[in-house]
Amino acid sequence: MKKLLKIWAAASLVLAALLAAVLAAANRITRPAALAELYAVLVWMALWINGAWSIILLAAWLPARRLLRLSSRDWGAWFASGVAAGNIAWALFCLLTPAQWWYQGVGALTVPGIVESAAIAAVVVLLMTGATRLRRRPAIGAALLAASALTAAAIVAWDVHVICRPPRYSLAELRAAAARRAPEALPRPSAPEPEGRPVPVLLLGFDGLSWDVMKPLLEAGQLPNFARLIRGGTIGYLDNGDFSFSPPIWATIYTGLEPADHRVWHFRRLVLPRSGTPVPNPVLTSPTAHSFFGFRSLMETVPNPGLWMTESNGPLTRPVKTIWEIASDEGRRVVVVNPMAAVPAQPVNGLTIILRGEPDPAAAYPPELAEEWAEYRRRHGISYLRWREAIARPMKLVQEFANAEDFAVSLFDRAPFDLGVFYTHLADGASHAGWKFYAPDAWFLHPLPDDLDDAAWGRLVNEHLGAAVFEAYRRLDGVVGRLQDCCPGNYIIVSDHGWHYSGWEHSGSPDGILILAGPAFQSGADLEDARIVDIAPTVLALLGLPLSQRLPGKPLTGAFRFPVELTFVDDYGPPHPVRRLPTQKMDREQLERLKALGYIR
Numbered sequence: 001m002k003k004l005l006k007i008w009a010a011a012s013l014v015l016a017a018l019l020a021a022v023l024a025a026a027n028r029i030t031r032p033a034a035l036a037e038l039y040a041v042l043v044w045m046a047l048w049i050n051g052a053w054s055i056i057l058l059a060a061w062l063p064a065r066r067l068l069r070l071s072s073r074d075w076g077a078w079f080a081s082g083v084a085a086g087n088i089a090w091a092l093f094c095l096l097t098p099a100q101w102w103y104q105g106v107g108a109l110t111v112p113g114i115v116e117s118a119a120i121a122a123v124v125v126l127l128m129t130g131a132t133r134l135r136r137r138p139a140i141g142a143a144l145l146a147a148s149a150l151t152a153a154a155i156v157a158w159d160v161h162v163i164c165r166p167p168r169y170s171l172a173e174l175r176a177a178a179a180r181r182a183p184e185a186l187p188r189p190s191a192p193e194p195e196g197r198p199v200p201v202l203l204l205g206f207d208g209l210s211w212d213v214m215k216p217l218l219e220a221g222q223l224p225n226f227a228r229l230i231r232g233g234t235i236g237y238l239d240n241g242d243f244s245f246s247p248p249i250w251a252t253i254y255t256g257l258e259p260a261d262h263r264v265w266h267f268r269r270l271v272l273p274r275s276g277t278p279v280p281n282p283v284l285t286s287p288t289a290h291s292f293f294g295f296r297s298l299m300e301t302v303p304n305p306g307l308w309m310t311e312s313n314g315p316l317t318r319p320v321k322t323i324w325e326i327a328s329d330e331g332r333r334v335v336v337v338n339p340m341a342a343v344p345a346q347p348v349n350g351l352t353i354i355l356r357g358e359p360d361p362a363a364a365y366p367p368e369l370a371e372e373w374a375e376y377r378r379r380h381g382i383s384y385l386r387w388r389e390a391i392a393r394p395m396k397l398v399q400e401f402a403n404a405e406d407f408a409v410s411l412f413d414r415a416p417f418d419l420g421v422f423y424t425h426l427a428d429g430a431s432h433a434g435w436k437f438y439a440p441d442a443w444f445l446h447p448l449p450d451d452l453d454d455a456a457w458g459r460l461v462n463e464h465l466g467a468a469v470f471e472a473y474r475r476l477d478g479v480v481g482r483l484q485d486c487c488p489g490n491y492i493i494v495s496d497h498g499w500h501y502s503g504w505e506h507s508g509s510p511d512g513i514l515i516l517a518g519p520a521f522q523s524g525a526d527l528e529d530a531r532i533v534d535i536a537p538t539v540l541a542l543l544g545l546p547l548s549q550r551l552p553g554k555p556l557t558g559a560f561r562f563p564v565e566l567t568f569v570d571d572y573g574p575p576h577p578v579r580r581l582p583t584q585k586m587d588r589e590q591l592e593r594l595k596a597l598g599y600i601r
Contacts, residue, residue, distance in 0.1 A: 004054065004079055011083045012050045016042035026281040042555045045298045053086035064128075068499050074132045081131030085124040092152060096146065097158045097507035110445050112162045119155035123148050157564055163501055163508030168212050169454075171526040172447070177218040178230035199519055200411075200489035201542045202420040203323075205253065205339070206476055207246055208428025208506065209513050210498035211237070217452075217460040217473055225238060225481035226515070229491060233517025234559035236527030236533075238494055244509040245315060246428070248502050249496035249532055250340045253323045256420075257552045258537025262320050264341055270299050271309045278317065292524040305564045313341045315578045323420055323536050324348060325393065331544050332418035337408050339423045346578055355404050376407045394434035394468035398475055401426045405479060413486040418543060430472035431499050431506075439468035448489075490518030490542055494535060516559045530556055541566060547573050 007425040020039045029035060043544030057079055064070065070078065093099055099116035143249035169177075202520055217223050218230075243249050251264035259265055259281070269280040282299075291470050311317070318341070324334040328349040336342070336352035344362040345352045359374035361367040376382075382403045389398040402422060436445050437441040438460055448457070461470065480493070514530050520542055533553030540547055541555040555563065 003076055005077075007080050008050050008054050011087065012043060012046035014089055015046040015050070016513075019046070020320050021087055021279075022283055023279060026283050027279050029277060029279070031275065031277070034272060034275040036281065037272040037275050037277070041270075046308055048302045049090065049298075050083055050086070053083065053342050054297055057080075057082040057086075057393075058294060062265075068129065068132060074135070077131045077135065077408075078128065081128045085127040088127065089120050089124050091121065092155070095156060096120070096322075097163060098159065108493045110161075114157060114444065114470050116155055119151055123152045126151060143564065144501050149495055150157070150493065161501075164512070165508060165543075167498075167511060171235055171237075171528075174211055174215055174218070174235060175230060175524070175526070177215045178223075178227040180219055180307070181222075198544065199422060200416070200418055200487060201485065201539055202422070202489050202491050203539055204480070204483075204491065205250065205421070205423040206427055206493065206495050206513075207340075207423070207425040208431050208497065208499060209438060209473070209476070209493075209495035210427075210431075210499055210506075210510070212500070212510075213431075213461075213469065213473060213512050214513070216458040217470060219458060220462055220465070222465065222470070222474055223477040225477045225484065226493075229480065229484075229493070229515050229517040232523050233491075233515055234523075234525040234527055234556075236510035236514040236530045238514040240497055240509055241532065242509055243532075244497055246425075246496050246505050247341055249512075250423070251313075251318065251335070252532045253494060253496070253535045254324075254339065255320050255542075256323070256533055256553055258533065258552060261550070262318055264318055266313065268299070268312055269308045269317060273306070280317065282315065282377075286563065311342065313565070314343050314345070315346050315575065319574060321572045321575045323539050324352070324419060325351075325575060326540065326545060327419045327543055329572075332497070332543060332545075333416065334419045335417045336421045337411055337415075337423070339421055340425075341600050345579055346576065351411065355408060355412070367545045380443065390429070391433045394430050395471065397426060397429045398468055398471050401472075401475055405475070405482075409479065409482050409486065412483060419539070420489075422483075424476070426472045426476060427469075428467045428501050428506075434468035435499070437464045437469055488518075490516075490520045492516055492535065492539065494532075496532075516556065519560050521562060522561050525559055527556060527559055 001130075011551065011589060015037060016599065019042045020035065023042075024028070024035055024038060029038060060082075061075070061078060064078065065074075092235060096116045096196070098110055098112035098115075099120060104482065126144050126148035130141045130146075132141075133144060134141035142431070214223060214226065218227055221227075238247050245266070247264050247267050248259040248262075251262045255262045263278075263280045265281040269278055270282070271278050299308070321329075322339075324336045324344075325346060328334050331349065334348050334350040335350070336348065336350070338353070338355050343354055343360075345354065345365040347365055351369055352365050353369050353373060355373065356362075356363075359370045360368045364370035364373065378404060382400075385396065385400045390400070412422075436442065439445060443589065448460075463469065480491075482490070493513065493515040497506045497512050498510035499506050500508070500510060511531075513553075514527060516527075531553060533551070534556050535553070537547050537551050537553050538555045541557075541564050546569045547555075549568055549570050555566070
């Protein structure tokens with residue numbers, strides 16, 4: 001037993017040291033007190049990890065002893081190799097995105113996920129079997145250990161191949177699909193709006209919207225408003241770099257800065273309470289570029305004796321300004337509806353509100369707008385959406401959006417504005433929950449073959465047009481049309497990532513969409529190199545505002561119809577102080593949503 005405890009403690013201390021070094025480097029933590037506190041947190045977590053695994057090893061010892069014909073002298077090798085194998089398996093689980101989705105439920109399994117999970121199990125078996133054979137049969141033991149290492153390397157390489165796919169369609173194919181049944185493009189205003197107001201800019205953020213899904217819908221005439229914008233504007237893929245995780249992407253789109261500067265890496269962040277040190281970056285693993293699954297799950301699941309806290313990312317944690325704050329400070333009127341990671345709402349020259357779940361005064365500015373939203377919900381009989389139910393029945397997500405649609409659109413139609421920002425997770429949520437549209441009764445989701453041709457994919461979509469995924473796209477198309485009718489302007493439509501048409505997830509960082517349409521943009525042009533860091537400079541340039549020298553991106557001038565004179569400033573300064581109103585309702589709902597989607601447990 002003493003030997004067991006020594007192995008358990010040593011493994012936990014080593015694992016905690018490795019994690020502490022990685023997290024300290026990623027979060028630029030250098031103060032000795034904060035490093036010690038971080039190490040204490042990770043030692044506690046590692047003790048739980050290895051403790052739980054040790055119980056499994058103890059329970060498995062007797063059957064394994066009979067099966068492998070081991071003696072009591074092999075106990076040390078069995079346990080030591082088992083602890084090492086458990087930590088290696090956990091590291092592989094964190095790296096291999098498809099393997100993680102068993103965590104969400106049986107129905108979320110995919111063939112790649114099953115293959116990767118089986119390979120992780122094989123690594124464990126080979127490593128432990130090889131370690132227990134070394135003493136008596138060194139050649140066989142060494143061969144098994146080598147096979148374990150080769151299996152681990154092979155499955156990591158296979159994972160990269162499976163998840164990293166190039167775009168399925170060229171921009172020319174997308175434009176041809178839109179032109180097939182597209183209505184006439186909107187007329188271009190030749191002069192500014194009345195009273196000398198510039199043409200407003202509307203940034204529409206549609207989380208998870210994918211060209212792979214849009215193309216067959218465009219060809220079928222299901223997205224007439226998107227088709228009209230594509231026909232009369234500029235399109236492209238929006239390069240999200242190595243990211244496939246929404247929070248850092250949207251924060252970059254809204255601020256123009258990289259995650260190292262805006263410090264939004266996840267929906268939530270860990271805080272070390274005694275030193276007051278935040279640990280926002282849970283480590284991104286390329287090329288999947290999902291956050292470090294094991295660590296972010298441990299934050300929420302391991303019993304916490306008060307060693308750490310978690311809190312939502314938002315204006316209270318973000319040290320830089322968003323485009324609507326910059327525009328507001330420059331006297332522009334803004335309307336901001338439902339942006340990600342924006343609670344509590346900041347005072348602006350205009351209005352802002354988050355339309356999710358129960359109304360909350362902290363989620364609106366002016367605060368009275370929250371009561372207006374509450375009254376709208378009462379009048380229309382809108383009840384609180386339970387995410388577990390929505391994930392089981394994805395059409396409920398579409399219905400929730402439809403219930404709020406009139407209120408959201410009306411906010412843009414109340415008074416003239418210079419910058420409008422609208423965000424929704426509808427397409428992403430419906431895709432997460434409803435991507436089994438072509439195999440609804442399967443206990444796992446078999447990906448469509450990579451060689452499925454365009455015609456077969458189009459037929460498959462047309463056979464399932466009533467599915468929640470496609471209804472979500474049609475609903476977004478309707479919102480685009482309604483906004484165009486009430487608010488003519490320069491439209492920038494973006495998504496943070498696409499979806500693999502043959503997969504269940506958006507790992508591997510598939511590029512998002514980009515549509516730029518309006519009087520400022522060329523008709524029929526294509527952009528080949530648009531990046532998420534270029535969106536904020538483009539918006540600011542269209543508003544005639546100066547660009548910060550800190551911005552790594554540049555305006556997408558290749559889409560402009562006319563040259564734009566750019567001016568620059570050193571920096572926009574820190575954000576204004578934020579009202580610290582209670583946000584328990586939003587925090588509770590966010591946790592429920594993340595758990596339902598499988599992001600945390």
